[in-house]
Amino acid sequence: DVKVTQSSRYLVKRTGEKVFLECVQDMDHENMFWYRQDPGLGLRLIYFSYDVKMKEKGDIPEGYSVSREKKERFSLILESASTNQTSMYLCASSLAQYTGELFFGEGSRLTVL
Amino acid sequence: DAKTTQPTSMDCAEGRAANLPCNHSTISGNEYVYWYRQIHSQGPQYIIHGLKNNETNEMASLIITEDRKSSTLILPHATLRDTAVYYCIDKTSYDKVIFGPGTSLSVIP
Numbered sequence: 173d174v175k176v177t178q179s180s181r182y183l184v185k186r187t188g189e190k191v192f193l194e195c196v197q198d199m200d201h202e203n204m205f206w207y208r209q210d211p212g213l214g215l216r217l218i219y220f221s222y223d224v225k226m227k228e229k230g231d232i233p234e235g236y237s238v239s240r241e242k243k244e245r246f247s248l249i250l251e252s253a254s255t256n257q258t259s260m261y262l263c264a265s266s267l268a269q270y271t272g273e274l275f276f277g278e279g280s281r282l283t284v285l
Numbered sequence: 286d287a288k289t290t291q292p293t294s295m296d297c298a299e300g301r302a303a304n305l306p307c308n309h310s311t312i313s314g315n316e317y318v319y320w321y322r323q324i325h326s327q328g329p330q331y332i333i334h335g336l337k338n339n340e341t342n343e344m345a346s347l348i349i350t351e352d353r354k355s356s357t358l359i360l361p362h363a364t365l366r367d368t369a370v371y372y373c374i375d376k377t378s379y380d381k382v383i384f385g386p387g388t389s390l391s392v393i394p
Contacts, residue, residue, distance in 0.1 A: 215329070
């Protein structure tokens with residue numbers, strides 16, 4: 173079975189802390205994505221990557237950065253966490269750019285105090 | 286912004302067919318229609334996709350109108366476990382996958 177694993181299911185951080193959210197996929201997929209999901213706003217795309225060391229901004233990249241040093245791993249970084257970044261973060265992967273079939277992880281619920 | 290529109294919510298009796306509509310009136314010839322669902326507290330799960338022909342798999346059927354401006358996802362015998370938010374997405378080969386607000390389906394015992 174395909175698997176996308178997010179490192180932490182729940183995190184609590186303080187304002188100003190640097191936060192790393194890790195995502196690993198075991199399917200040799202080319203593409204990886206980070207979304208955040210908030211009530212009433214749905215899923216919004218933060219960043220995505222079509223290849224190792226490549227990244228593209230999504231719709232809401234401000235306050236975030238990403239890293240993809242290896243094909244299977246895509247990290248989301250909050251350089252200085254703020255309370256408005258309290259959210260559910262969802263990582264996904266897909267085989268290639270042409271497909272819309274994404275495989276999602278279970279999500280990481282981040283609370284910034 | 287999402288290019289599809291769906292009803293905000295729907296109810297369906299357990300054991301009956303759930304028919305979830307989606308309007309994608311601006312769809313172009315090379316755009317596929319994808320459907321996902323998201324059960325509470327889980328990540329979205331891919332269900333099915335199609336271009337212009339009707340499609341069926343073990344989870345659902347997808348009916349796309351001849352003009353391709355709308356589609357219907359059919360869950361033939363809805364169960365309580367089908368209660369979820371269902372998302373309809375249209376996408377070309379090189380588009381990002383953008384989720385709209387979806388339809389919240391409640392399956393009633």
